[in-house]
Amino acid sequence: MFDDFEAPSRRDLLLMIGRTGGAAAMYQAMTALGHAAATRFTGPPQLSGARPGASVLVLGAGLAGMLAAYELSKAGYKVQVLEFQDRPGGRNYSVRGGDRIVEVGGATQTVQYAPGNYLNPGPWRIPHHHRTLLHYATQFGVELEPFIQLNHNAFVHRHDAFGGKPQRYKELAVDFKGHTSELLAKALNAGQLDSAVSKEDKERLLVAMREWGVLDKSDRYTSDLHVAAQRGYDKAPGGGVDGAPTSAGINGLSDVLDSHVWTQMGFYFGSVMQTTMFQPKGGMDMIGKGFYREVGKLVRLNTRVTKITQDDHGVAAQWTDTKTGQAGESRADYMVCTIPATILNQIDIQVSPAKKAAIAALPYSAQVKIGLEMKSRFWEENYAIYGGHSFTDQAIGLISYPNYNFFKGGPAVLLGAFASGAGGYQLAGMTPEARIAAALEQGSVFHPAEYKAEYLNGASVAWSRMPWIMGCCATWSEESRATHYQNLVSLDGRIVLAGEHASYYGCWMEGALLSSTDAIMRLHQRALAA
Amino acid sequence: MDRRACLLPVLAIAAFASAGRAQDSAGGQTSVQVPDEGRAVYEQICQACHMADAKGGDGAGARIPALAGNPRLADKDYPVTLLLKGRGGMPWFTEILTHRQMAAVVNYVRGHFNSFPGTVTEAYVDRVASAPPPKPDCMTCGN
Ligand SMILES: Cc1cc2nc3c(=O)[nH]c(=O)nc-3n(C[C@H](O)[C@H](O)[C@H](O)COP(=O)(O)OP(=O)(O)OC[C@H]3O[C@@H](n4cnc5c(N)ncnc54)[C@H](O)[C@@H]3O)c2cc1C
Numbered sequence: 001m002f003d004d005f006e007a008p009s010r011r012d013l014l015l016m017i018g019r020t021g022g023a024a025a026m027y028q029a030m031t032a033l034g035h036a037a038a039t040r041f042t043g044p045p046q047l048s049g050a051r052p053g054a055s056v057l058v059l060g061a062g063l064a065g066m067l068a069a070y071e072l073s074k075a076g077y078k079v080q081v082l083e084f085q086d087r088p089g090g091r092n093y094s095v096r097g098g099d100r101i102v103e104v105g106g107a108t109q110t111v112q113y114a115p116g117n118y119l120n121p122g123p124w125r126i127p128h129h130h131r132t133l134l135h136y137a138t139q140f141g142v143e144l145e146p147f148i149q150l151n152h153n154a155f156v157h158r159h160d161a162f163g164g165k166p167q168r169y170k171e172l173a174v175d176f177k178g179h180t181s182e183l184l185a186k187a188l189n190a191g192q193l194d195s196a197v198s199k200e201d202k203e204r205l206l207v208a209m210r211e212w213g214v215l216d217k218s219d220r221y222t223s224d225l226h227v228a229a230q231r232g233y234d235k236a237p238g239g240g241v242d243g244a245p246t247s248a249g250i251n252g253l254s255d256v257l258d259s260h261v262w263t264q265m266g267f268y269f270g271s272v273m274q275t276t277m278f279q280p281k282g283g284m285d286m287i288g289k290g291f292y293r294e295v296g297k298l299v300r301l302n303t304r305v306t307k308i309t310q311d312d313h314g315v316a317a318q319w320t321d322t323k324t325g326q327a328g329e330s331r332a333d334y335m336v337c338t339i340p341a342t343i344l345n346q347i348d349i350q351v352s353p354a355k356k357a358a359i360a361a362l363p364y365s366a367q368v369k370i371g372l373e374m375k376s377r378f379w380e381e382n383y384a385i386y387g388g389h390s391f392t393d394q395a396i397g398l399i400s401y402p403n404y405n406f407f408k409g410g411p412a413v414l415l416g417a418f419a420s421g422a423g424g425y426q427l428a429g430m431t432p433e434a435r436i437a438a439a440l441e442q443g444s445v446f447h448p449a450e451y452k453a454e455y456l457n458g459a460s461v462a463w464s465r466m467p468w469i470m471g472c473c474a475t476w477s478e479e480s481r482a483t484h485y486q487n488l489v490s491l492d493g494r495i496v497l498a499g500e501h502a503s504y505y506g507c508w509m510e511g512a513l514l515s516s517t518d519a520i521m522r523l524h525q526r527a528l529a530a
Numbered sequence: 531m532d533r534r535a536c537l538l539p540v541l542a543i544a545a546f547a548s549a550g551r552a553q554d555s556a557g558g559q560t561s562v563q564v565p566d567e568g569r570a571v572y573e574q575i576c577q578a579c580h581m582a583d584a585k586g587g588d589g590a591g592a593r594i595p596a597l598a599g600n601p602r603l604a605d606k607d608y609p610v611t612l613l614l615k616g617r618g619g620m621p622w623f624t625e626i627l628t629h630r631q632m633a634a635v636v637n638y639v640r641g642h643f644n645s646f647p648g649t650v651t652e653a654y655v656d657r658v659a660s661a662p663p664p665k666p667d668c669m670t671c672g673n
Pocket residue numbers: 059060061062063064065082083084085088089090091092121122123124125126303304305306338339340343367369463468469471472473498499500501506507508509510511512590591673
């Protein structure tokens with residue numbers, strides 16, 4: 001059996017290390033073997049051998065809660081999940097025609113989108129290195145398609161740049177690169193950087209600036225056909241007699257700086273924003289639905305938890321059924337609580353003062369998303385924009401074009417706002433009707449002829465007014481991290497907290513899953529040691 | 531200390547904030563301006579959660595508290611401290627509001643939605659804000 005003596009493949013080796021040394025050893029080995037260190041994921045938690053009859057109560061059926069339910073029940077625990085809403089998924093959420101959006105304060109919208117169209121009010125893009133999320137998505141048969149992140153042909157708008165006229169990203173970005181290259185080349189040629197770079201590096205840098213910045217023979221950034229080949233032509237290359245292209249002009253440095261295009265260029269460099277990105281076909285909530293197919297029978301929906309207690313023998317959650325008004329109590333040996341800190345801060349929960357202080361130290365951001373259904377895909381037909389984002393300095397922040405059904409005609413839903421900061425509060429404070437009016441007004445800057453004319457209907461989600469979270473995502477400060485993070489995530493008697501807020505990967509689904517994985521591994525150890 | 535003159539666009543503060551907050555929208559900076567007048571600050575910021583009538587509303591076993599008819603606002607320091615530091619779901623506003631704007635909105639809420647005596651000045655907020663403002667800690671935020 002010489003086959004047995006084959007050298008182990010890298011994967012075999014990793015599996016072996018993983019089995020013997022656990023996740024931490026495997027992680028170290030992976031890094032050493034040159035795998036990206038972009039994620040902590042080393043495979044789903046390998047829990048097994050729960051004590052017979054041991055039980056866990058999970059609060060919240062978002063991704064953190066459902067991962068806990070899935071893995072713990074696989075390990076042999078008796079699991080029950082309590083969820084306030086009438087649907088699973090939590091922030092993993094999509095709205096479609098017929099759905100109702102009810103806000104704190106009572107404002108209610110009924111979504112009018114045509115069949116097949118949707119808005120992802122929360123998560124909408126998945127980085128290629130979010131391995132935990134991608135693992136479960138594939139395992140549960142969720143079909144993923146590309147999320148068009150960087151679109152060179154989309155627009156950048158600022159009210160005080162180019163007379164308020166939006167410019168194509170490619171033109172601004174190429175001009176920015178060209179002008180800065182010219183300046184660096186100038187400084188190098190004048191010997192101004194001789195003390196900072198070696199002679200050899202100076203030569204190489206000059207070559208780099210010429211090639212990358214597309215400078216001319218005298219190291220200037222000027223309008224020519226090479227530049228046009230990046231930022232676009234006046235007359236594009238054609239066929240036959242009149243095929244020769246002509247170049248377009250370039251923008252001056254000062255105008256380009258007015259546009260702040262470096263904020264977008266920098267944005268796309270962020271590791272969580274780099275292409276390739278994905279989205280589930282048919283809506284982000286396909287992920288939550290995938291989990292729910294596995295754990296649905298364990299979940300009690302429409303169940304508002306109002307009080308959480310524990311003693312030496314177990315945990316208990318008091319709840320009210322939001323449909324029937326029935327009050328009840330669920331008990332178990334242990335608890336994984338994934339209720340967002342905004343809510344948890346106001347629930348009577350029996351944990352240490354340090355953990356309570358940690359929960360109270362987590363304010364939430366407040367974003368607004370607005371989905372506008374349009375009669376036609378005019379951004380494709382008239383502007384050759386297929387997916388991606390057009391940015392503005394108005395409150396709406398950006399508009400983003402759908403990444404599915406390209407070329408298929410209308411109606412189609414585009415994202416008419418992804419607002420945060422002061423702009424997010426402004427829009428959240430409006431009635432749903434006023435939000436749509438503001439989004440149409442502001443978004444018109446990009447597509448003035450079509451935007452209002454093609455509008456059919458719209459829906460908005462103001463996260464600060466979603467009753468089950470009253471915010472978007474947890475906001476840590478350097479101080480609160482130092483003072484409270486460990487207290488938040490620590491096992492407190494029989495209770496452990498999990499969710500996006502209990503991670504260093506805030507406001508990403510990956511963070512919710514990594515937090516839950518870590519929490520249940522510690523809980524399992526505690527249960528075995530008991 | 532108020533770090534900027536009134537009516538500078540929000541992005542001006544972004545420059546002061548740490549790298550994690552360089553963007554106040556996902557991929558850019560807005561020029562949204564918050565006016566200095568108390569009522570306008572309330573309508574453009576606080577109303578997003580506390581509602582136009584300042585009566586708040588119910589959530590899932592929690593609520594956004596009413597600011598109207600709220601005895602806790604008798605103590606001037608209470609709302610000022612919350613605006614500076616946040617608590618629970620209530621964000622801190624040091625990145626969005628100047629101390630002058632904080633004073634104005636506190637006066638509006640205490641006077642218009644309640645009838646507590648006394649006014650809060652910018653200098654008063656400066657004094658309460660003895661500690662430096664919170665520095666956001668998240669390198670992966672802004673999705
Ligand atoms: C606007 C926005 C954009 C985002 N963009 C992205 C993105 O592009 N990519 C990405 O990966 N992530 C993104 N995220 C982050 C992502 O949505 C979250 O990190 C993740 O979904 C959080 O999961 P969770 O399980 O921790 O919490 P949740 O999903 O919030 O789950 C908590 C659950 O607890 C329930 N609950 C609350 N109160 C009670 C109660 N009293 N009793 C019982 N149950 C209760 C809630 O109903 C909810 O179902 C975004 C989030 C937002 C809001």
